[in-house]
Amino acid sequence: MPTETFEFQVEARQLLQLMIHSVYSNKDVFLRELVSNASDALDKLRLAALRDDAPGADTSDLHIEIEPDGDARTLTVRDNGIGMTHDEVGRLIGTIAHSGTAAFLEELKEAKDAAGAEGLIGQFGVGFYSGFMVADEMTLLTRRAGEARGTRWTSRGEGTYTMETVDDAPQGTSVTLHLKPADSDDQLHDYTSARKIKEIVKKYSDFITWPIRLVTPAPAQEAPAGGDGAEAAGGGPAAPETLNSMKALWARSREEVSDDEYHELYKHIGHDWRDPLETVRLQAEGTFEYQALLFVPAHAPHDLFTQGFRRGLQLYVKRVLIMDDCEALLPSYLRFVKGVVDAQDLSLNVSREILQQDRHIRMMQRRLTKKLLSSVKDMMARNPERYTTFWREFGAVLKEGLVTDAENRDALLAVSSFPTTYGDGGPTTLKGYLERMEDGQEDIYYLTGESRRSIENSPHMEAFRDRGIEVLLLTDPVDEVWVDAVGEYEGKPMRSVAKGEIDLGGRTGDDAGTEREQQADAYADLLGWMTEQLDEGIKEVRLSSRLTVSPACIVSDAHELTPALENMYRAMGQEVPPARRILELNPDHQLVKGLNQAYRENEDRTRLAGTVEVLHGLAVLAEGGRPKDPARFVQLMSERLERAL
């Protein structure tokens, strides 16, 4: 078979460069990555066998081998798992399939220091490539279980790699690293040293549920074969030593397991190089027994909001992994949680469809959800800083639960926090807001919008700002939805400052009522005329009690959809009749007063009609929208500016 040469995909090449000129100081982790891949490959093969989906595969002694060779300066990590087809090698090893790679590389360019870059790389788990931190050449020999021929892949990590078909590859995958010279200044250890290998495996891979064996080539001994024929080597002097304890961490008591051990398990499952933010254990006893070890990552992945986001919850049945990415175990708003759930009494070959219906799974889901929410609540009380990180990373996802999970709504509200106009603007809970509410205030005020800046500068906020009334500033898309779904908190209605009539209670003073009535009389004709002038988008023009600086703003009826929500529904393909909105005028503003005067004094109101259009356009702009006919708006505006010169 000819050896073919291929070029790495652009992103892959960039990542490889990063690995070779490693920004990552701890190079030992390359071994963890290779062992982790080997372990996944063994899990996959066993799963396929459980489903009778691996004809011709040998599953008799599934294991991982590590074989150093000091003379040749190589290190081989070998598994007899699922292996890869020729096609898969090209696809999985030559490219980077992670969806957010482009975004990642952008961020990486911006990361100012090595620590930042290190953190980012962790998110993308450039697993296999990490071998190039310690090797100047890597060879991968693999044969997909059940197939006749295998593939050899070789690369020096520069622009290209080669692939060839081979006839005599053992089942599974072996990765051979041609090691760079040891250099302790650069944290490049001697990775052919048995002591070093044992230390790394113990530290990072002890929990792996497959045996990790150290194979030391004895001079007079035949090299032990990987997979087939391994048993035949019996009688030789040194049986390979198993380096890991293989204990399932989730089945052990808390006292027996160190935080570091939990963290290593998380990194394996979560494909993350960083420690998790929180570890949550649950041991359910009784008629349906199960153990769970759940992790909240410290960073939200880039693709959390994309369709097809892969969750990281693994389902085991009596220590056997039966499903990766098990979506039935947690509601969608907790999809960022990683971990393991190990149940005693499920069938080994349950399908995803059956799981969705299963009564026990539903019970587990409820209990796991409650446990996670109570852990977040504890975190809030015991470790506010950690909670702040949690909320920054996952708040937007968790709030989806306020809409979809009525049962846990109160628990979710209790752990939710929101930016606010109070104090330094840092997030507040609804409880905190309630405690600060002054006598007479009946509602919890909020405003939704695209960014904090645009909300803070919105005309709707003016009266609230003047009177020092706290307003929650909601900028996540989901905020539009949950405020409607939740409606109230502790009997206090949630009220958008951009919706309905705002009556700020007795705060305006005793004369305010009569003053307003007088104004209403004075403006009545103008308002009626303006309503006629504006097109069907505006159903009413009225005086405002929320403006102090701006001349006008647009508000929605209390029960109308906001424009953002309208757009959202349309984007989802739903038909929504356009909402008819209200234009509010500030009766104390010079422009509005002038408008009223001009209305009274002029019979011919053609020009005035144009001014009304401009005023409406300005209000649309102020809330972040765009005038319906921008060219006409600009023309009307220019004419008026010209006259003012």
Ligand SMILES: Nc1ncnc2c1ncn2[C@@H]1O[C@H](COP(=O)(O)OP(=O)(O)OP(=O)(O)O)[C@@H](O)[C@H]1O
């Ligand atoms: N030993 C192996 N046996 C079978 N397939 C493998 C093996 N090593 C790697 N692969 C395949 O190559 C893919 C890419 O591996 P790589 O280590 O680069 O990333 P990953 O494992 O998907 O992600 P991460 O590094 O974040 O864990 C794997 O997803 C797997 O499909």
